[in-house]
Amino acid sequence: MQVVNIDEQNCKGCTLCSQVCKVNACTGEPLIPHFIDTKKCVNCGQCVVTCPARAAKDINCIEEVQKAVEDKNTITVVQGAPAVRVTLGEEFGMDSGSIVPGRMAAALRKLGFDRVYDTCFAADLTIMEEGHELLKRVKDGGTFPMFTSCCPAWVLYMEKNYPDLLGYLSTCKSPQQMFGAVVKSYIAKKEGINPARIYMVSVMPCTAKKYEITRPEMICDGYKNVDAVLTTRDLAELLRKKHIDISQLVEEDFDTPFGEYTGAGVIFGATGGVMEAALRTACEVLDGKPLKKLSFYDVRGISSFREAEVEAGGIKLKVAVVHGLEKIKPLLDSLRGGRLNYHFIEVMTCPEGCIGGGGQPNIPKKSVRDKVIKERMKSIYYYELGLAKRKSNDNPQIKLIYEDFLGKPLGEMSHHLLHTTYGSASTLDGKK
């Protein structure tokens, strides 16, 4: 499904969008309306956040969400992504990087959602699965490097351009999808609700997530994991429509059980975050004793390629972090040509990760964007420091859900709900 389009009527042909599109899908002559080559487009939405004329747009489902919320028969469940908590405030005139998870929860409750959860919980869950997948590959001598699979635009890029390398991707679903799968099975069973009545909404910093929920792999036991996605911009629009100004709200907590999360889940929002979170858990398991140092500064930062070597339990893990698709291409090419000497590589399509995502508030001006992104990144790590627990495996709800329902990481149940294999997009395209 194509999520991002350019409205020819509004396009001024300023070429800014084609400058940020790293897969050359967005092209055109100066002064003449631009267009998107859907064969190449990965729905990352970078053109949308950049377009000063609001001509590049993503499809939205604000009305469907509103209808579902008003419908008494559906139980609407909402999850908010880690990166949204440092950007939503900007839409309401707050300083860039304002930390607003509490206000976001309050606003979502005001909108009428029945359960207000936090995607950070699912990020913790992803780390448990992905971390153990890495450990399994280390123990059993599996294929290396393992690539993260949280970023749907990146997965689509692989499917479109490097279908032969799909085996290197982690089999984990993204946190958004894991959350949906768990809510429609675990919560449905625990509270005795028919999953068909659950309408799962997620608030995401990303336009590609709108594409991800439509994938055939993301249907579990006949139910779509997630039913609708609102980007940060969409949520702000919906709130404004209802005259809710989040800067005026009193902070509230997320609902339990899935409102509980750790710092590891929060840093998913910035580039290097998934890697750092995974290292915390993987190193602890390898060492067999609690970690002394929780911060891995080598994988933080804003340079578009970073690498680090981490030793734990006598094993040297070589890891790398990439953001922006132009930087991953040479790595994939050398992997095709032979070997790539890494264990684990985190890839994010958007520059600076989800805090710079395609669903975030529009900032066409590059110099302003750079400043704002720095603030957002500072806020994410600052917020994380203040949380009581900073490792995914310390999240009490995570422990509980494994005891109660999932069994163990990579177990039968989690395999059924939380893992998948990719490749349908390329075959779909081939059939067209």
Place this chain on the structure above:
Amino acid sequence: MVKISFDRDLCLGCKTCELACAAAHSRVNSIIGAIKENKISRIRIKKVSGKIKLEQCKLCQNPKCIDSCPTKSLSKEENGTVKVNYLTCTGCGLCKEACPFGAIVLGPFPTLCDRCAESDEPLCARACPTKALKVKAV
């Protein structure tokens, strides 16, 4: 008279206005035409000591360029724009030096913004995606 206002805070430096201007003044109204005919844009977005600046004829009351021209080739039109008489202009460049706004570039004759007198709206303003350039009638 048509003036154009410029909002520095809105300007992205994308230079769409420059392209639109060059294209508008080419014979075939396209960028290719502008390139082939070596058209110079009559509006320029520049960065001067870290700040974005606009160079464009400001339609002065008593234009210094007209005073400085030794061959009296420049004259003021009814709509306020400055016109060049190509038959007498020698391309000496004294007008360019006289202009306090850096609005004149020689190519080889002085090129001055004519507010797109031939079309109904200055095309730079129409092309600007953020409306940093706005048309004002005074």
